[in-house]
Amino acid sequence: MIRVLIVDDQRLVRAGLRMLCEATDDIEVVGEASNGLDAVRLVAECSPDVILMDLRMPGLDGIAATRQIASSHPAVKVLVLTTFDDDDHFYPALAAGAAGFLVKDTDPAELLNAIRRTAAGDTIFTPVLLRRLVDRALDTAPPDERSSTSVALTGREREVLTLVGEGLGNQEIAARLYIGVTTVKTHVANLMEKTGCDNRVRLAVFAHTRL
Template sequence: MTAPIRVLLVDDQHLIRLGFRLVLDAEPDIEVIGEAADGRDAISETARLDPDVILMDVRMPVMDGITATERIVATHPGVRILILTTFDLDEYAFAALRAGASGFLLKDAQRAELVGAVRAVHGGDAALAPRVTRRLIELVGPGAVPATPLPGSDALTDRERDVFRAIADGRTNSEIARDLFLSESTVKTHVGRVLTKIGARDRVHAVILAHRHGMTDTR
């Protein structure tokens, strides 16, 4: 039997944590293993509990979610962080994505969205709406800074390079499969190989790397 996805809830509002706990604990493949009310407690609870996924609020007392995300990603690179926000174009949330979060989730998300997002980031996918991905791309583009070679990109096959550029453009696996005339399972395999070769944590990190290093169709 597959081990459940172990989740840590981080939010300064008790009722928010309670609501998420009730939804997630009802799923057979997800287990809420702890809670924290600020970023500092999130760091200590991460070290103590070693969760798979963290639901992280951005604006909290003592230490904000951006700082906590950056520190957790640096010390626990295997942990996936989902940012909790009230607005889907919140600049604070984008800062947390740049700090290493794997996606973000609106606090009023429906049950299926919440559960799906937790499973997606745990599986190495990104939990981002298309317009959010586009906004992220705008924020992390290379601008006037000369692009530098991306370590590992020379090991990509032609097909993997096509998939990488599609990821950088914010396309989903189903969209990549359609555009490249591949099955979704084949796309998923290519995505995994791309992330491994370029040393990306997940798709969000891959988008950031692609645009920082000019690995896009619009470069």
């Protein structure tokens, strides 16, 4: 069971998210908070696996709350769910330690899948946001990091790397390639070791720069 904490200053939003989550068999809402201060407090009390975090809230905002939670409870994953997907919110949330970033008009089924992927250790972005991350990384990368390099990859590893670059999660890659999720996780771990990428976003950037 995936334990979820909902953090949003709007009651209707919290109620809708609770109803969505509780309609599943594998997601349990263990708490709600209307501001960042309550979110930080409830993390210690409720021990969530994933936090759905709004950004604009009174008092302690979502970015500051994410920073505190990532520092004191690194095993807890923060999935930002916000109305605002501009760079002024996107990059600070990532820098604070968010594990993913979605906008509130995300399809409900996609949101549930994102919660599951976040709990499993995936980094979650919409394809548009991932593309912005990749473009920014390409713009700021030194020339030698944008050039081709010799990394010995198997054919299957190249397929997995390409799909990581498209923003697909482990389950989606498994379905696309007709292999098990555990096998995908093994390939991703091997790819990170071979490429020196320490997270999925850097691996996606590598896919766009080296394939």
